[in-house]
Amino acid sequence: MKIAIIGTRGIPNHYGGFEQCAEYLALGLVKRGFEVIVYNSHNHPYQEKEWNGVQIVHCYDPEDKLGTAGQFIYDLNCILDVRKRNCDVILQLGYTSSSIWGWLLPKKTVVTTNMDGLEWKRTKYSEKVKKFLRYAESLGVKYSDHLISDSIGIQDYLKEKYKATSTYIAYGATLFETPDSSILKEYNLISYQYDMLIARLEPENSIEIILDGVVQANVSRPFLVIGNHETAYGNYLKNKFSSHHQIQFIGGIYNMEVLNNLRYHSNIYFHGHTVGGTNPSLLEAMASNSLICANDNPFNKYILGDDSIYFKESNDVANHLLNVVYHQDQYQLMLHENSKKITSIYDWELITDQYAKHFFDVEGVINR
Structure with a gap:
Protein backbone atom coordinates (compact mmCIF):
# COMPACT_ATOMS: atom_id res chain seq x y z
CA MET A 1 0.00 0.00 0.00
CA LYS A 2 1.22 3.48 -0.89
CA ILE A 3 0.82 6.12 1.84
CA ALA A 4 1.51 9.86 1.60
CA ILE A 5 1.93 11.94 4.77
CA ILE A 6 1.19 15.66 4.42
CA GLY A 7 0.71 18.49 6.91
CA THR A 8 4.18 18.69 8.47
CA ARG A 9 7.38 20.59 7.80
CA GLY A 10 9.05 17.26 7.17
CA ILE A 11 11.37 14.59 8.52
CA PRO A 12 13.71 13.93 10.21
CA ASN A 13 12.07 16.08 12.88
CA HIS A 14 13.45 19.57 13.39
CA TYR A 15 10.31 21.20 14.66
CA GLY A 16 7.61 19.58 16.78
CA GLY A 17 4.98 16.99 17.56
CA PHE A 18 3.47 16.19 14.17
CA GLU A 19 6.92 16.04 12.61
CA GLN A 20 7.94 13.57 15.31
CA CYS A 21 4.80 11.56 14.60
CA ALA A 22 5.51 11.55 10.86
CA GLU A 23 9.08 10.41 11.52
CA TYR A 24 8.24 7.44 13.75
CA LEU A 25 5.19 6.47 11.71
CA ALA A 26 6.96 6.60 8.35
CA LEU A 27 9.85 4.47 9.59
CA GLY A 28 7.49 1.95 11.19
CA LEU A 29 5.29 1.68 8.11
CA VAL A 30 8.28 1.14 5.81
CA LYS A 31 9.43 -1.63 8.14
CA ARG A 32 5.99 -3.21 7.73
CA GLY A 33 6.23 -3.17 3.94
CA PHE A 34 4.37 0.03 3.10
CA GLU A 35 5.57 2.47 0.46
CA VAL A 36 5.68 5.84 2.24
CA ILE A 37 6.05 9.41 0.95
CA VAL A 38 6.59 12.28 3.38
CA TYR A 39 6.33 15.90 2.24
CA ASN A 40 9.11 18.25 3.39
CA SER A 41 9.51 21.99 3.18
CA HIS A 42 11.99 22.92 0.43
CA ASN A 43 14.23 24.54 3.06
CA HIS A 44 14.19 21.59 5.46
CA PRO A 45 17.72 20.82 6.73
CA TYR A 46 17.51 17.34 5.19
CA GLN A 47 17.71 17.72 1.41
CA GLU A 48 17.95 14.13 0.13
CA LYS A 49 15.11 12.36 -1.73
CA GLU A 50 15.09 9.33 0.58
CA TRP A 51 15.54 8.85 4.30
CA ASN A 52 15.82 5.34 5.74
CA GLY A 53 13.56 3.92 3.05
CA VAL A 54 11.05 6.79 3.19
CA GLN A 55 10.55 8.79 0.00
CA ILE A 56 10.98 12.53 0.60
CA VAL A 57 9.27 15.10 -1.64
CA HIS A 58 10.33 18.71 -1.13
CA CYS A 59 7.77 21.42 -1.90
CA TYR A 60 8.26 25.17 -2.01
CA ASP A 61 7.51 26.74 1.38
CA PRO A 62 7.62 30.56 1.64
CA GLU A 63 6.86 30.68 5.37
CA ASP A 64 10.28 32.25 6.05
CA LYS A 65 9.30 35.14 3.73
CA LEU A 66 5.54 35.42 4.27
CA GLY A 67 5.05 34.13 7.81
CA THR A 68 1.85 32.19 8.48
CA ALA A 69 0.51 32.88 4.99
CA GLY A 70 3.42 30.85 3.63
CA GLN A 71 2.08 27.73 5.36
CA PHE A 72 -1.06 27.90 3.19
CA ILE A 73 1.04 28.08 0.02
CA TYR A 74 3.22 25.18 1.18
CA ASP A 75 0.18 23.00 1.89
CA LEU A 76 -1.27 23.89 -1.51
CA ASN A 77 1.98 22.86 -3.20
CA CYS A 78 1.97 19.54 -1.32
CA ILE A 79 -1.63 18.81 -2.31
CA LEU A 80 -0.99 19.68 -5.95
CA ASP A 81 1.97 17.30 -5.98
CA VAL A 82 0.24 14.42 -4.18
CA ARG A 83 -2.53 14.52 -6.81
CA LYS A 84 0.07 13.11 -9.24
CA ARG A 85 1.34 10.30 -6.99
CA ASN A 86 -1.49 7.74 -7.27
CA CYS A 87 -1.44 6.93 -3.53
CA ASP A 88 -3.84 4.57 -1.81
CA VAL A 89 -4.19 6.69 1.33
CA ILE A 90 -3.24 10.26 2.23
CA LEU A 91 -2.64 10.80 5.94
CA GLN A 92 -3.16 14.47 6.72
CA LEU A 93 -1.66 15.57 10.03
CA GLY A 94 -3.70 18.57 11.11
CA TYR A 95 -5.95 20.81 9.05
CA THR A 96 -5.21 24.44 9.93
CA SER A 97 -3.58 25.63 6.71
CA SER A 98 -4.54 22.77 4.40
CA SER A 99 -8.30 22.48 4.79
CA ILE A 100 -9.12 25.43 2.51
CA TRP A 101 -7.51 23.38 -0.27
CA GLY A 102 -9.40 20.22 0.70
CA TRP A 103 -11.50 20.37 -2.47
CA LEU A 104 -8.28 19.76 -4.42
CA LEU A 105 -7.44 16.49 -2.69
CA PRO A 106 -7.55 13.59 -5.17
CA LYS A 107 -11.03 12.11 -5.34
CA LYS A 108 -9.89 8.53 -5.92
CA THR A 109 -7.50 8.49 -2.95
CA VAL A 110 -8.71 7.88 0.61
CA VAL A 111 -8.01 10.90 2.83
CA THR A 112 -7.75 10.32 6.57
CA THR A 113 -7.02 13.27 8.84
CA ASN A 114 -5.59 13.44 12.34
CA MET A 115 -7.64 16.33 13.70
CA ASP A 116 -5.06 17.44 16.28
CA GLY A 117 -6.34 19.48 19.25
CA LEU A 118 -8.86 22.29 19.51
CA GLU A 119 -6.69 24.89 17.79
CA TRP A 120 -9.29 27.66 18.11
CA LYS A 121 -8.98 27.51 21.91
CA ARG A 122 -5.41 28.78 21.86
CA THR A 123 -5.24 32.06 23.75
CA LYS A 124 -2.62 33.55 21.43
CA TYR A 125 -5.17 33.91 18.64
CA SER A 126 -7.47 36.89 18.06
CA GLU A 127 -11.22 36.36 17.77
CA LYS A 128 -10.94 36.74 13.98
CA VAL A 129 -8.30 34.00 13.81
CA LYS A 130 -10.30 31.76 16.13
CA LYS A 131 -13.32 32.17 13.86
CA PHE A 132 -11.21 31.09 10.88
CA LEU A 133 -9.84 28.10 12.81
CA ARG A 134 -13.37 26.91 13.58
CA TYR A 135 -14.14 27.22 9.88
CA ALA A 136 -10.93 25.36 8.96
CA GLU A 137 -11.86 22.63 11.43
CA SER A 138 -15.24 22.20 9.74
CA LEU A 139 -13.53 21.96 6.34
CA GLY A 140 -11.11 19.39 7.72
CA VAL A 141 -14.10 17.24 8.64
CA LYS A 142 -15.89 17.93 5.34
CA TYR A 143 -13.04 17.01 3.00
CA SER A 144 -11.79 13.93 4.87
CA ASP A 145 -13.07 10.44 4.22
CA HIS A 146 -12.05 9.38 7.72
CA LEU A 147 -10.94 11.10 10.90
CA ILE A 148 -8.40 10.17 13.56
CA SER A 149 -8.56 11.50 17.13
CA ASP A 150 -5.49 11.26 19.31
CA SER A 151 -7.51 11.61 22.50
CA ILE A 152 -10.91 10.49 23.74
CA GLY A 153 -11.72 14.14 24.48
CA ILE A 154 -11.22 15.08 20.82
CA GLN A 155 -13.19 12.03 19.71
CA ASP A 156 -16.12 13.05 21.92
CA TYR A 157 -15.92 16.65 20.66
CA LEU A 158 -16.05 15.62 16.99
CA LYS A 159 -19.01 13.36 17.70
CA GLU A 160 -20.92 16.10 19.51
CA LYS A 161 -20.00 19.01 17.22
CA TYR A 162 -20.13 17.36 13.79
CA LYS A 163 -21.86 14.02 14.42
CA ALA A 164 -18.61 12.61 13.00
CA THR A 165 -17.16 9.26 13.97
CA SER A 166 -13.38 9.04 14.30
CA THR A 167 -10.83 6.35 15.01
CA TYR A 168 -8.99 6.81 18.28
CA ILE A 169 -5.24 6.41 17.84
CA ALA A 170 -3.06 8.05 20.47
CA TYR A 171 0.30 9.65 19.92
CA GLY A 172 3.24 7.36 20.65
CA ALA A 173 6.49 7.22 22.60
CA THR A 174 9.36 4.83 23.14
CA LEU A 175 10.53 3.87 26.62
CA PHE A 176 13.92 5.45 27.35
CA GLU A 177 16.20 2.86 28.91
CA THR A 178 19.77 4.11 28.30
CA PRO A 179 20.39 7.13 30.56
CA ASP A 180 23.75 8.88 30.29
CA TYR A 346 1.50 4.24 23.86
CA ASP A 347 4.57 2.44 22.50
CA TRP A 348 5.28 3.54 18.91
CA GLU A 349 5.22 -0.04 17.67
CA LEU A 350 1.67 -0.44 18.99
CA ILE A 351 0.61 2.93 17.59
CA THR A 352 2.11 2.12 14.17
CA ASP A 353 0.21 -1.17 14.15
CA GLN A 354 -3.00 0.76 14.84
CA TYR A 355 -2.31 3.16 11.97
CA ALA A 356 -1.51 0.23 9.66
CA LYS A 357 -4.80 -1.48 10.60
CA HIS A 358 -6.65 1.80 10.03
CA PHE A 359 -5.15 2.15 6.55
CA PHE A 360 -6.18 -1.40 5.63
CA ASP A 361 -9.67 -0.77 7.04
CA VAL A 362 -10.23 2.43 5.06
CA GLU A 363 -8.43 1.63 1.79
CA GLY A 364 -10.87 2.05 -1.04
CA VAL A 365 -13.67 3.21 1.25
CA ILE A 366 -14.46 6.75 0.10
CA ASN A 367 -17.42 8.54 1.62
CA ARG A 368 -17.29 11.76 -0.44
Whole structure:
Protein backbone atom coordinates (compact mmCIF):
# COMPACT_ATOMS: atom_id res chain seq x y z
CA MET A 1 0.00 0.00 0.00
CA LYS A 2 1.22 3.48 -0.89
CA ILE A 3 0.82 6.12 1.84
CA ALA A 4 1.51 9.86 1.60
CA ILE A 5 1.93 11.94 4.77
CA ILE A 6 1.19 15.66 4.42
CA GLY A 7 0.71 18.49 6.91
CA THR A 8 4.18 18.69 8.47
CA ARG A 9 7.38 20.59 7.80
CA GLY A 10 9.05 17.26 7.17
CA ILE A 11 11.37 14.59 8.52
CA PRO A 12 13.71 13.93 10.21
CA ASN A 13 12.07 16.08 12.88
CA HIS A 14 13.45 19.57 13.39
CA TYR A 15 10.31 21.20 14.66
CA GLY A 16 7.61 19.58 16.78
CA GLY A 17 4.98 16.99 17.56
CA PHE A 18 3.47 16.19 14.17
CA GLU A 19 6.92 16.04 12.61
CA GLN A 20 7.94 13.57 15.31
CA CYS A 21 4.80 11.56 14.60
CA ALA A 22 5.51 11.55 10.86
CA GLU A 23 9.08 10.41 11.52
CA TYR A 24 8.24 7.44 13.75
CA LEU A 25 5.19 6.47 11.71
CA ALA A 26 6.96 6.60 8.35
CA LEU A 27 9.85 4.47 9.59
CA GLY A 28 7.49 1.95 11.19
CA LEU A 29 5.29 1.68 8.11
CA VAL A 30 8.28 1.14 5.81
CA LYS A 31 9.43 -1.63 8.14
CA ARG A 32 5.99 -3.21 7.73
CA GLY A 33 6.23 -3.17 3.94
CA PHE A 34 4.37 0.03 3.10
CA GLU A 35 5.57 2.47 0.46
CA VAL A 36 5.68 5.84 2.24
CA ILE A 37 6.05 9.41 0.95
CA VAL A 38 6.59 12.28 3.38
CA TYR A 39 6.33 15.90 2.24
CA ASN A 40 9.11 18.25 3.39
CA SER A 41 9.51 21.99 3.18
CA HIS A 42 11.99 22.92 0.43
CA ASN A 43 14.23 24.54 3.06
CA HIS A 44 14.19 21.59 5.46
CA PRO A 45 17.72 20.82 6.73
CA TYR A 46 17.51 17.34 5.19
CA GLN A 47 17.71 17.72 1.41
CA GLU A 48 17.95 14.13 0.13
CA LYS A 49 15.11 12.36 -1.73
CA GLU A 50 15.09 9.33 0.58
CA TRP A 51 15.54 8.85 4.30
CA ASN A 52 15.82 5.34 5.74
CA GLY A 53 13.56 3.92 3.05
CA VAL A 54 11.05 6.79 3.19
CA GLN A 55 10.55 8.79 0.00
CA ILE A 56 10.98 12.53 0.60
CA VAL A 57 9.27 15.10 -1.64
CA HIS A 58 10.33 18.71 -1.13
CA CYS A 59 7.77 21.42 -1.90
CA TYR A 60 8.26 25.17 -2.01
CA ASP A 61 7.51 26.74 1.38
CA PRO A 62 7.62 30.56 1.64
CA GLU A 63 6.86 30.68 5.37
CA ASP A 64 10.28 32.25 6.05
CA LYS A 65 9.30 35.14 3.73
CA LEU A 66 5.54 35.42 4.27
CA GLY A 67 5.05 34.13 7.81
CA THR A 68 1.85 32.19 8.48
CA ALA A 69 0.51 32.88 4.99
CA GLY A 70 3.42 30.85 3.63
CA GLN A 71 2.08 27.73 5.36
CA PHE A 72 -1.06 27.90 3.19
CA ILE A 73 1.04 28.08 0.02
CA TYR A 74 3.22 25.18 1.18
CA ASP A 75 0.18 23.00 1.89
CA LEU A 76 -1.27 23.89 -1.51
CA ASN A 77 1.98 22.86 -3.20
CA CYS A 78 1.97 19.54 -1.32
CA ILE A 79 -1.63 18.81 -2.31
CA LEU A 80 -0.99 19.68 -5.95
CA ASP A 81 1.97 17.30 -5.98
CA VAL A 82 0.24 14.42 -4.18
CA ARG A 83 -2.53 14.52 -6.81
CA LYS A 84 0.07 13.11 -9.24
CA ARG A 85 1.34 10.30 -6.99
CA ASN A 86 -1.49 7.74 -7.27
CA CYS A 87 -1.44 6.93 -3.53
CA ASP A 88 -3.84 4.57 -1.81
CA VAL A 89 -4.19 6.69 1.33
CA ILE A 90 -3.24 10.26 2.23
CA LEU A 91 -2.64 10.80 5.94
CA GLN A 92 -3.16 14.47 6.72
CA LEU A 93 -1.66 15.57 10.03
CA GLY A 94 -3.70 18.57 11.11
CA TYR A 95 -5.95 20.81 9.05
CA THR A 96 -5.21 24.44 9.93
CA SER A 97 -3.58 25.63 6.71
CA SER A 98 -4.54 22.77 4.40
CA SER A 99 -8.30 22.48 4.79
CA ILE A 100 -9.12 25.43 2.51
CA TRP A 101 -7.51 23.38 -0.27
CA GLY A 102 -9.40 20.22 0.70
CA TRP A 103 -11.50 20.37 -2.47
CA LEU A 104 -8.28 19.76 -4.42
CA LEU A 105 -7.44 16.49 -2.69
CA PRO A 106 -7.55 13.59 -5.17
CA LYS A 107 -11.03 12.11 -5.34
CA LYS A 108 -9.89 8.53 -5.92
CA THR A 109 -7.50 8.49 -2.95
CA VAL A 110 -8.71 7.88 0.61
CA VAL A 111 -8.01 10.90 2.83
CA THR A 112 -7.75 10.32 6.57
CA THR A 113 -7.02 13.27 8.84
CA ASN A 114 -5.59 13.44 12.34
CA MET A 115 -7.64 16.33 13.70
CA ASP A 116 -5.06 17.44 16.28
CA GLY A 117 -6.34 19.48 19.25
CA LEU A 118 -8.86 22.29 19.51
CA GLU A 119 -6.69 24.89 17.79
CA TRP A 120 -9.29 27.66 18.11
CA LYS A 121 -8.98 27.51 21.91
CA ARG A 122 -5.41 28.78 21.86
CA THR A 123 -5.24 32.06 23.75
CA LYS A 124 -2.62 33.55 21.43
CA TYR A 125 -5.17 33.91 18.64
CA SER A 126 -7.47 36.89 18.06
CA GLU A 127 -11.22 36.36 17.77
CA LYS A 128 -10.94 36.74 13.98
CA VAL A 129 -8.30 34.00 13.81
CA LYS A 130 -10.30 31.76 16.13
CA LYS A 131 -13.32 32.17 13.86
CA PHE A 132 -11.21 31.09 10.88
CA LEU A 133 -9.84 28.10 12.81
CA ARG A 134 -13.37 26.91 13.58
CA TYR A 135 -14.14 27.22 9.88
CA ALA A 136 -10.93 25.36 8.96
CA GLU A 137 -11.86 22.63 11.43
CA SER A 138 -15.24 22.20 9.74
CA LEU A 139 -13.53 21.96 6.34
CA GLY A 140 -11.11 19.39 7.72
CA VAL A 141 -14.10 17.24 8.64
CA LYS A 142 -15.89 17.93 5.34
CA TYR A 143 -13.04 17.01 3.00
CA SER A 144 -11.79 13.93 4.87
CA ASP A 145 -13.07 10.44 4.22
CA HIS A 146 -12.05 9.38 7.72
CA LEU A 147 -10.94 11.10 10.90
CA ILE A 148 -8.40 10.17 13.56
CA SER A 149 -8.56 11.50 17.13
CA ASP A 150 -5.49 11.26 19.31
CA SER A 151 -7.51 11.61 22.50
CA ILE A 152 -10.91 10.49 23.74
CA GLY A 153 -11.72 14.14 24.48
CA ILE A 154 -11.22 15.08 20.82
CA GLN A 155 -13.19 12.03 19.71
CA ASP A 156 -16.12 13.05 21.92
CA TYR A 157 -15.92 16.65 20.66
CA LEU A 158 -16.05 15.62 16.99
CA LYS A 159 -19.01 13.36 17.70
CA GLU A 160 -20.92 16.10 19.51
CA LYS A 161 -20.00 19.01 17.22
CA TYR A 162 -20.13 17.36 13.79
CA LYS A 163 -21.86 14.02 14.42
CA ALA A 164 -18.61 12.61 13.00
CA THR A 165 -17.16 9.26 13.97
CA SER A 166 -13.38 9.04 14.30
CA THR A 167 -10.83 6.35 15.01
CA TYR A 168 -8.99 6.81 18.28
CA ILE A 169 -5.24 6.41 17.84
CA ALA A 170 -3.06 8.05 20.47
CA TYR A 171 0.30 9.65 19.92
CA GLY A 172 3.24 7.36 20.65
CA ALA A 173 6.49 7.22 22.60
CA THR A 174 9.36 4.83 23.14
CA LEU A 175 10.53 3.87 26.62
CA PHE A 176 13.92 5.45 27.35
CA GLU A 177 16.20 2.86 28.91
CA THR A 178 19.77 4.11 28.30
CA PRO A 179 20.39 7.13 30.56
CA ASP A 180 23.75 8.88 30.29
CA SER A 181 24.49 11.47 32.95
CA SER A 182 27.55 12.76 31.06
CA ILE A 183 25.19 14.84 28.88
CA LEU A 184 24.43 16.96 31.95
CA LYS A 185 27.99 18.35 31.98
CA GLU A 186 27.28 20.40 28.87
CA TYR A 187 24.57 22.24 30.80
CA ASN A 188 26.42 22.32 34.12
CA LEU A 189 23.71 20.25 35.81
CA ILE A 190 23.61 17.60 38.55
CA SER A 191 21.14 14.71 38.49
CA TYR A 192 17.86 15.49 40.27
CA GLN A 193 19.15 18.94 41.25
CA TYR A 194 17.21 20.88 38.61
CA ASP A 195 13.64 21.25 37.34
CA MET A 196 12.46 21.87 33.80
CA LEU A 197 9.79 22.27 31.15
CA ILE A 198 9.73 21.61 27.40
CA ALA A 199 7.15 23.48 25.34
CA ARG A 200 6.51 26.02 22.68
CA LEU A 201 6.63 29.32 24.52
CA GLU A 202 2.97 30.22 24.15
CA PRO A 203 0.46 31.47 26.76
CA GLU A 204 -1.74 28.34 26.71
CA ASN A 205 1.23 26.23 27.79
CA SER A 206 1.21 27.89 31.24
CA ILE A 207 4.85 29.02 30.93
CA GLU A 208 4.32 32.27 32.83
CA ILE A 209 2.33 30.58 35.61
CA ILE A 210 5.07 27.98 36.06
CA LEU A 211 7.86 30.56 36.09
CA ASP A 212 5.92 32.77 38.52
CA GLY A 213 5.84 29.71 40.79
CA VAL A 214 9.60 29.25 40.39
CA VAL A 215 10.11 32.84 41.54
CA GLN A 216 7.74 32.38 44.50
CA ALA A 217 9.52 29.19 45.59
CA ASN A 218 12.88 30.96 45.40
CA VAL A 219 14.82 27.69 45.30
CA SER A 220 18.41 27.95 44.12
CA ARG A 221 18.50 24.92 41.81
CA PRO A 222 18.32 25.63 38.05
CA PHE A 223 15.05 25.66 36.17
CA LEU A 224 15.42 24.88 32.45
CA VAL A 225 13.01 26.33 29.87
CA ILE A 226 13.48 24.35 26.65
CA GLY A 227 11.79 25.75 23.57
CA ASN A 228 12.39 28.41 20.95
CA HIS A 229 12.49 31.73 22.79
CA GLU A 230 13.29 33.95 19.78
CA THR A 231 9.65 35.05 19.56
CA ALA A 232 7.66 38.02 20.85
CA TYR A 233 6.29 36.01 23.77
CA GLY A 234 9.68 34.43 24.41
CA ASN A 235 11.24 37.87 24.60
CA TYR A 236 8.51 38.99 27.00
CA LEU A 237 9.24 36.03 29.29
CA LYS A 238 13.01 36.53 29.14
CA ASN A 239 12.59 40.18 30.03
CA LYS A 240 10.16 39.49 32.89
CA PHE A 241 12.37 36.85 34.50
CA SER A 242 15.78 38.27 33.59
CA SER A 243 16.74 38.96 37.22
CA HIS A 244 16.02 35.38 38.32
CA HIS A 245 19.20 33.61 37.34
CA GLN A 246 18.01 30.12 38.25
CA ILE A 247 15.64 30.35 35.25
CA GLN A 248 17.63 29.38 32.17
CA PHE A 249 16.19 29.77 28.67
CA ILE A 250 17.96 27.01 26.76
CA GLY A 251 16.23 27.33 23.36
CA GLY A 252 14.92 24.50 21.22
CA ILE A 253 16.59 21.08 21.44
CA TYR A 254 15.67 18.43 18.85
CA ASN A 255 18.21 15.74 19.68
CA MET A 256 16.10 13.05 21.35
CA GLU A 257 19.04 11.55 23.24
CA VAL A 258 19.76 14.92 24.86
CA LEU A 259 16.09 15.59 25.60
CA ASN A 260 15.51 12.14 27.06
CA ASN A 261 18.50 12.47 29.36
CA LEU A 262 17.54 15.94 30.53
CA ARG A 263 14.03 14.68 31.33
CA TYR A 264 15.32 11.49 32.95
CA HIS A 265 17.70 13.29 35.33
CA SER A 266 15.36 16.16 36.28
CA ASN A 267 13.76 16.57 39.70
CA ILE A 268 10.31 17.76 38.51
CA TYR A 269 9.22 18.00 34.88
CA PHE A 270 6.46 20.58 34.37
CA HIS A 271 3.85 20.04 31.67
CA GLY A 272 1.68 23.12 31.30
CA HIS A 273 -0.24 22.36 28.10
CA THR A 274 -3.93 23.21 28.32
CA VAL A 275 -5.06 22.69 24.70
CA GLY A 276 -4.92 19.59 22.55
CA GLY A 277 -5.24 15.85 22.64
CA THR A 278 -2.51 13.38 23.56
CA ASN A 279 0.39 15.78 23.79
CA PRO A 280 3.68 14.34 22.46
CA SER A 281 5.94 15.94 25.04
CA LEU A 282 3.81 14.51 27.86
CA LEU A 283 4.18 10.93 26.62
CA GLU A 284 7.90 11.47 26.04
CA ALA A 285 8.26 12.70 29.63
CA MET A 286 6.43 9.60 30.87
CA ALA A 287 8.72 7.42 28.75
CA SER A 288 11.78 9.21 30.17
CA ASN A 289 11.01 8.37 33.79
CA SER A 290 10.16 11.99 34.61
CA LEU A 291 8.26 12.98 37.74
CA ILE A 292 5.54 15.04 36.09
CA CYS A 293 3.73 18.06 37.46
CA ALA A 294 0.94 18.72 34.96
CA ASN A 295 -1.64 21.43 34.43
CA ASP A 296 -4.85 20.20 36.04
CA ASN A 297 -7.15 19.68 33.04
CA PRO A 298 -9.10 16.75 31.54
CA PHE A 299 -6.68 16.15 28.62
CA ASN A 300 -3.72 15.64 30.95
CA LYS A 301 -5.71 13.74 33.56
CA TYR A 302 -6.99 11.26 30.99
CA ILE A 303 -3.40 10.26 30.25
CA LEU A 304 -1.83 10.53 33.71
CA GLY A 305 -4.65 9.75 36.13
CA ASP A 306 -3.24 9.52 39.64
CA ASP A 307 0.34 9.13 38.41
CA SER A 308 1.22 12.83 38.47
CA ILE A 309 1.19 15.84 40.69
CA TYR A 310 -0.89 18.75 39.38
CA PHE A 311 -1.01 22.53 39.43
CA LYS A 312 -3.61 25.18 38.64
CA GLU A 313 -1.89 28.33 39.86
CA SER A 314 1.64 29.56 40.53
CA ASN A 315 1.16 28.89 44.26
CA ASP A 316 0.76 25.18 43.46
CA VAL A 317 3.98 25.24 41.43
CA ALA A 318 5.87 26.91 44.28
CA ASN A 319 4.51 24.41 46.81
CA HIS A 320 5.64 21.44 44.71
CA LEU A 321 9.09 22.90 44.13
CA LEU A 322 9.55 23.39 47.86
CA ASN A 323 8.14 20.08 49.08
CA VAL A 324 8.35 17.33 46.45
CA VAL A 325 11.36 15.02 46.65
CA TYR A 326 11.91 12.91 43.53
CA HIS A 327 13.13 9.76 45.31
CA GLN A 328 10.20 9.42 47.73
CA ASP A 329 8.36 6.09 47.33
CA GLN A 330 5.01 7.62 46.35
CA TYR A 331 6.59 9.41 43.39
CA GLN A 332 8.67 6.41 42.33
CA LEU A 333 5.42 4.44 42.10
CA MET A 334 4.05 7.11 39.74
CA LEU A 335 7.12 6.70 37.50
CA HIS A 336 6.66 2.93 37.45
CA GLU A 337 2.98 3.18 36.50
CA ASN A 338 3.67 5.72 33.75
CA SER A 339 6.35 3.47 32.26
CA LYS A 340 3.82 0.62 32.19
CA LYS A 341 1.38 2.85 30.29
CA ILE A 342 4.00 3.58 27.65
CA THR A 343 4.82 -0.08 27.02
CA SER A 344 1.21 -1.31 27.12
CA ILE A 345 -0.68 1.58 25.45
CA TYR A 346 1.50 4.24 23.86
CA ASP A 347 4.57 2.44 22.50
CA TRP A 348 5.28 3.54 18.91
CA GLU A 349 5.22 -0.04 17.67
CA LEU A 350 1.67 -0.44 18.99
CA ILE A 351 0.61 2.93 17.59
CA THR A 352 2.11 2.12 14.17
CA ASP A 353 0.21 -1.17 14.15
CA GLN A 354 -3.00 0.76 14.84
CA TYR A 355 -2.31 3.16 11.97
CA ALA A 356 -1.51 0.23 9.66
CA LYS A 357 -4.80 -1.48 10.60
CA HIS A 358 -6.65 1.80 10.03
CA PHE A 359 -5.15 2.15 6.55
CA PHE A 360 -6.18 -1.40 5.63
CA ASP A 361 -9.67 -0.77 7.04
CA VAL A 362 -10.23 2.43 5.06
CA GLU A 363 -8.43 1.63 1.79
CA GLY A 364 -10.87 2.05 -1.04
CA VAL A 365 -13.67 3.21 1.25
CA ILE A 366 -14.46 6.75 0.10
CA ASN A 367 -17.42 8.54 1.62
CA ARG A 368 -17.29 11.76 -0.44
